[in-house]
Amino acid sequence: MKNLNAIGLDKTKSKNLAEKLNELLANYSIFYQNTRGYHWNIKGEKFFELHVKFEELYDDLVVKIDEVAERILTLGHAPNHRYSDYRKMSQIAESTEVSDGVHAVADILNSFRIIITLQRELMSLADDAGDEGTSALMSDYVRAQEKLVWMYSAFMGR
Numbered sequence: 001m002k003n004l005n006a007i008g009l010d011k012t013k014s015k016n017l018a019e020k021l022n023e024l025l026a027n028y029s030i031f032y033q034n035t036r037g038y039h040w041n042i043k044g045e046k047f048f049e050l051h052v053k054f055e056e057l058y059d060d061l062v063v064k065i066d067e068v069a070e071r072i073l074t075l076g077h078a079p080n081h082r083y084s085d086y087r088k089m090s091q092i093a094e095s096t097e098v099s100d101g102v103h104a105v106a107d108i109l110n111s112f113r114i115i116i117t118l119q120r121e122l123m124s125l126a127d128d129a130g131d132e133g134t135s136a137l138m139s140d141y142v143r144a145q146e147k148l149v150w151m152y153s154a155f156m157g158r
Contacts (some may be wrong), residue, residue: 005075005076006076007074007075007076007133009075009129009130009131010129010130011076013125013128013129013131014075014076014077014129014131015075015077016125016129017075017122017125017126017129017131017134018072018075018076018077020118020121020122020125021068021071021072021075021079021122021134022072022077022079022080022089023089023090023118024068024115024118024119024122025065025068025069025072025079025080025086026080026085026086026087026088026089026090027089027090027091027092027111027114027115027118028061028064028065028068028115029065029083029086029090030086030087030090030092030093030094031061031092031111031115032058032061032062032065033094034092034094034095034098034107034108034111035054035057035058035061035108036054036058037095037098038050038054038095038098038101038104038107038108039051039054039055039058040098041098041099042054042098042099042101042104043099043100043101044099044100044101046101047101050101050104050105054104057108057148064141067137068137069081071133071134071137074133075131075134091114091118092110092111092114092115095107102156105152105155105156106156108152109149109152109153109156112145112148112149112152113149115141115145116142116145116146116149119138119141119142119145120138120142122134122135122138123135123138123139123142126138
């Protein structure tokens with residue numbers, strides 16, 4: 001029992017999960033800020049359509065950021081909170097081109113590829129740790145995001 005955390009999971013496996021969740025948190029945080037930039041700065045003929053879609057996306061991302069941070073706390077660890085740490089840990093880069101809709105959607109699709117891959121890794125780690133809570137959370141995210149990938153890909157004509 002000494003090697004179990006407060007929710008009955010192995011402490012070492014929980015630590016590994018928390019580290020991977022912090023990596024996901026970093027990626028989500030950069031993705032969120034990029035999406036805010038697209039929303040604020042989008043220009044062109046698809047402005048009205050994309051402005052709304054980007055707002056929907058960043059509203060969803062901020063909820064996920066909070067849920068991931070709370071999951072890290074539930075596992076008995078601390079979520080990172082500094083953008084300097086996020087920039088070091090994130091595979092998603094800060095976007096510098098935020099006014100072109102096609103470029104923004106391409107960046108969003110790339111960000112989803114990275115996020116979904118991390119979440120699948122987390123599901124595997126969670127399954128190995130017997131952590132149904134993390135696994136279910138990631139599964140819900142992946143299912144919804146795969147649909148968004150399909151929709152953004154359709155916008156791009158892919």
